[in-house]
Amino acid sequence: MDLITPDFGLFFWMLVTFMLVFIILKKFAWKPIVQALREREDNIRDGLENAEEAKNELANVKIKSDKIISGAKIERDQLIKQGREIKEQITTEARKEAEEEAKKIVEAAKKLIEEEKVAAINQIKVQIASLSVEIAEKILRKKLSDDSVQKELMNSLLDEFKLN
Amino acid sequence: MKLSLNLFRALLFVLGPALFAGQQSDAAGNQDSYDISPAPFQLDVEIDLAVDKVPFEPGDFIFDHIGDAYDWHLFDIDGKHYSVPLPVIVYTREKGLNIFLSSKFDHGQATYRGFRIALAGPNEGKIVVATGDDLSDPYATRPIDLSITKNVFGMFFAAFIMLAIFLTIGKSYRRDPLNPPKGIQSLFEPLIIFVIDDIVKPAIGGNKHERFLPYLLTLFFFIWINNMLGLIPIFPMGANVTGNISVTLGLALTSFLAINLSGNKHYWQHIFNTPHVPVFLKLPIPIMPIIELVGVFTKPFVLAIRLFANITAGHIITMGFFTLIFIFGQVSPAFGYGGSVLAVGFGIFITFLELLVALIQAYVFTLLTSLFIGAAVEDGH
Numbered sequence: 001m002d003l004i005t006p007d008f009g010l011f012f013w014m015l016v017t018f019m020l021v022f023i024i025l026k027k028f029a030w031k032p033i034v035q036a037l038r039e040r041e042d043n044i045r046d047g048l049e050n051a052e053e054a055k056n057e058l059a060n061v062k063i064k065s066d067k068i069i070s071g072a073k074i075e076r077d078q079l080i081k082q083g084r085e086i087k088e089q090i091t092t093e094a095r096k097e098a099e100e101e102a103k104k105i106v107e108a109a110k111k112l113i114e115e116e117k118v119a120a121i122n123q124i125k126v127q128i129a130s131l132s133v134e135i136a137e138k139i140l141r142k143k144l145s146d147d148s149v150q151k152e153l154m155n156s157l158l159d160e161f162k163l164n
Numbered sequence: 165m166k167l168s169l170n171l172f173r174a175l176l177f178v179l180g181p182a183l184f185a186g187q188q189s190d191a192a193g194n195q196d197s198y199d200i201s202p203a204p205f206q207l208d209v210e211i212d213l214a215v216d217k218v219p220f221e222p223g224d225f226i227f228d229h230i231g232d233a234y235d236w237h238l239f240d241i242d243g244k245h246y247s248v249p250l251p252v253i254v255y256t257r258e259k260g261l262n263i264f265l266s267s268k269f270d271h272g273q274a275t276y277r278g279f280r281i282a283l284a285g286p287n288e289g290k291i292v293v294a295t296g297d298d299l300s301d302p303y304a305t306r307p308i309d310l311s312i313t314k315n316v317f318g319m320f321f322a323a324f325i326m327l328a329i330f331l332t333i334g335k336s337y338r339r340d341p342l343n344p345p346k347g348i349q350s351l352f353e354p355l356i357i358f359v360i361d362d363i364v365k366p367a368i369g370g371n372k373h374e375r376f377l378p379y380l381l382t383l384f385f386f387i388w389i390n391n392m393l394g395l396i397p398i399f400p401m402g403a404n405v406t407g408n409i410s411v412t413l414g415l416a417l418t419s420f421l422a423i424n425l426s427g428n429k430h431y432w433q434h435i436f437n438t439p440h441v442p443v444f445l446k447l448p449i450p451i452m453p454i455i456e457l458v459g460v461f462t463k464p465f466v467l468a469i470r471l472f473a474n475i476t477a478g479h480i481i482t483m484g485f486f487t488l489i490f491i492f493g494q495v496s497p498a499f500g501y502g503g504s505v506l507a508v509g510f511g512i513f514i515t516f517l518e519l520l521v522a523l524i525q526a527y528v529f530t531l532l533t534s535l536f537i538g539a540a541v542e543d544g545h
Contacts, residue, residue: 003227003231006410006413007410011413013320014415018382018415021327021382022379024327025334026378028334030334030381032337035341036341037353037356
């Protein structure tokens with residue numbers, strides 16, 4: 001019977017003990033514990049979120065840097081290509097110019113040569129003329145030393161005039 | 165055998181099963197070689213002359229252990245009871261308030277200040293107002309009895325342990341909430357988180373659970389620690405606190421108050437005017453309200469009975485196995501030896517089971533209280 005008959009004294013002390021333990025622990029244990037656990041939970045959650053964010057940011061940065069690098073590569077290739085083209089152009093132009101210059105020089109030379117030739121020929125002509133006159137003089141002097149020959153020449157010359 | 169069998173039961177629970185075999189061989193051999201050194205708790209000695217003639221009563225032995233008492237019986241040696249006296253606090257209108265140690269009763273043999281322990285009748289084992297010189301008046305009246313009994317003392321000890329543990333933990337949480345738990349903190353933190361996340365949060369929806377956390381955590385650890393301490397058969401532990409109906413009824417009362425004081429409009433409407441129930445069940449005879457109202461009281465009452473029955477049953481089974489040793493020993497010492505191996509084996513097994521039951525019962529009590537609170541604070545559906 002004792003086993004299932006509640007005893008007032010024990011019941012009373014049980015309630016007193018439990019209430020005291022409850023009130024003390026509520027103030028000095030459960031509140032700080034629950035708060036600390038929640039704080040820690042939040043802290044961990046924030047930490048994980050931040051890590052996730054940082055990871056995403058890192059991925060973004062990587063994509064960006066990849067983009068920049070590939071852009072730079074394309075630019076480099078373009079620059080090289082352009083440089084090659086410019087070089088080609090310059091050489092072609094230079095060659096053309098040189099050819100033209102050479103042509104001009106050759107032409108000028110040809111012209112000069114022609115002029116020189118003409119001048120030489122003219123000089124030669126003049127020289128030949130004077131030489132012929134001298135020769136003719138000398139011949140004439142020799143031939144005109146005789147009177148008869150003079151007369152004959154006179155005659156022939158007179159004849160020619162008459163004919164004219 | 166002059167050496168009482170009580171010696172064995174005392175040693176068994178004071179020193180533990182491991183020492184048992186050795187003590188028994190002493191007893192079987194020369195009894196004079198047994199040295200009775202004065203025990204530190206030897207506050208009261210009584211010579212029980214009848215002890216050798218009385219056969220071992222396993223029923224009395226077991227119920228002695230699981231019941232409450234005014235003094236804390238430690239062990240008997242040679243017919244002498246060694247026990248720790250506890251304060252008796254009794255009040256009657258005529259005699260006023262009386263506070264004295266239970267040793268004054270001389271284990272029920274003496275009357276003190278007009279009080280004595282009833283030896284028979286409905287108040288057997290309790291303090292009653294003495295009527296004349298008749299020690300066996302079965303109908304003597306009870307005074308208001310607020311004595312610090314064995315269970316009260318055991319409960320105080322458990323409360324002290326709880327305060328020591330959780331105030332220490334609370335301090336370290338307060339000091340640095342973000343620090344990882346250390347020492348005893350890391351032992352209890354998983355349990356606290358278990359109670360919060362796996363018992364209270366799912367049972368009480370929304371953000372309403374936080375209000376009830378202090379109560380439910382106290383409830384869980386009060387039950388669990390008392391259960392655990394009840395399994396340790398060394399003073400000041402080993403009192404059958406949570407296996408006592410008064411204690412479990414007290415716990416149920418707190419649960420009842422927590423449920424019904426937090427009940428909202430929907431909760432009370434559900435009790436007195438249950439929705440989706442035909443009107444003829446409510447008027448003219450309010451069958452449904454009566455059933456619901458009875459349910460309000462039976463819910464916590466069942467909690468009390470469940471905890472009481474589980475813990476008491478565990479203690480009875482454990483004790484039952486150990487009494488087997490003495491029952492066998494009465495047949496012949498050799499039989500007692502053989503039986504002890506079996507009994508200790510079973511005893512260890514049951515004790516491990518009880519460790520599990522201690523936690524499960526704390527869990528169930530807390531879970532069901534949480535569920536009832538959850539139903540009481542639930543918004544209408």
